[in-house]
Amino acid sequence: MLNNKWLKILVGIMFGSLPLICSADETQRSTFEKIQERGKMAVCADPYSYPYSIKNITPPGFDVEIMGELAKLGGFELEMHWSDTGTRGGMSRALRNSMLKGRCHLFAGVGDNGEDDVLMGQMKFTKAYMAVGYVMVTQNEARDLTIKQIIDGEIPIGVQMSTPMDAWLHDRGIKRALQADNARVMRDMVRGETNVAIVFSHAPSQAKRVHPEATFELSENYSAAALYDAVEEDYVGDGLGQQLWDLKFVVRKQDKTLLDFINKGIETLTENGTIARLVEKYDVPYFPPLED
Secondary structure, eight states: OOOHHHHHHHHHHHHTSSOSSOOHHHHOOOHHHHHHHHTEEEEEEOTEETTTEETTOSSOOHHHHHHHHHHHHTTOEEEEEEOOSSSTTHHHHHHHTTTTTTSOSEEEEEEEOSOOGGGTTTEEEEEEEEEEEEEEEEOGGGTTOOHHHHHHTTOOEEEETTSHHHHHHHHTTOOEEEESSHHHHHHHHHHTSOSEEEEETTHHHHHHHHOTTOOOEEOTTOOHHHHHHHTTOOOOOSGGGTTEEEEEEEEETTOHHHHHHHHHHHHHHHHTTHHHHHHHTTTOOOBOOSOO
């Protein structure tokens, strides 16, 4: 004989007062609704990627600060989680171990190279919030030179090997000073072994943080168009010609309401200058997103 507890459950199922099977909309709240209820937005970033993001350091990096401003737009607190993109498996592994395991709602600082492989069919890019790309740094006798004067004077240009910029300079017979990564390129600048380098836009900020005594500066005489002009080639305004790539956040594919919230927030923070201000706070040049 059924006891009272199970009798009540059986009657409830039969008469619909305790539905056993519900639609997805009835049983599942959206991620954005859960964020609103908790008052916290969980975000992931690389813990060792200054000036983008860095763990247990103040200031924490412009990606972290931008996500904080996005959270404020919704009246949320920011809840940080860390996922190292520098281990074997790189960004894909970091996304699998964070986003796809439900540890965070948003992942920061993901470059969009035009291919969606990194998203693994389960995530989506937000709108771009900025672009990153190549800059030229100079010092000593090269400080006020144009890129054409540097090339014509056969002054070695520090560059990371096996990169698009390395290939571009090599194919045109331009003298290079190769290193394994941007950090070593900038180390050569600090040591005075080179006086010119073309590096990714975050590299000078990283170097100045480690070597505040460094005297190199971002060149105001450099642009992608000036580089093409220096070798008397027509400027190609896409691909490596732009020397810029969009940076975006990533959300899970099903989180459409959250995606809309983040995209609108990016528009707001772009229009009011907040993103540019936070990026430049770290001595990184702000490049507007390439996409419309």
